[in-house]
Amino acid sequence: MTNNQWMSLLGLANRARKIISGEELSVKEIRSGKAKLVLLSADASANTTKKITDKCKFYEVPCKYVEDRFLLGQAIGKEARVVVAVLDVGFAKKLITLLD
Secondary structure (H helix, E strand, O other): OOHHHHHHHHHHHHHHHEEOOOOOOOOOOOOHHHOOOEEEEOOOOOOHHHHHHHHHHHHOOOOOEEOOOHHHHHOOOOOOEEEEEOHHHHHHHHHHHHHH
């Protein structure tokens, strides 16, 4: 997995206002059907991981893991982030290919 590519694309999605970060906001977007992809940091707490993965399974939203919360936050130009929901189909498809 090349860090630069997916991080750059996530930063672009952020500038296009096509992502939401944070656990509660991401869950809200998953429930509403707007989330097309969820990025979860591998160092998230067990509780958060279970909550997000269960929601993703139930609402059939793909969920991908990234190395840690600092990389995820750095990609969107913010502090450490544990969960990011991508709201655009194009960005989601490209991120899935880059993270596989």
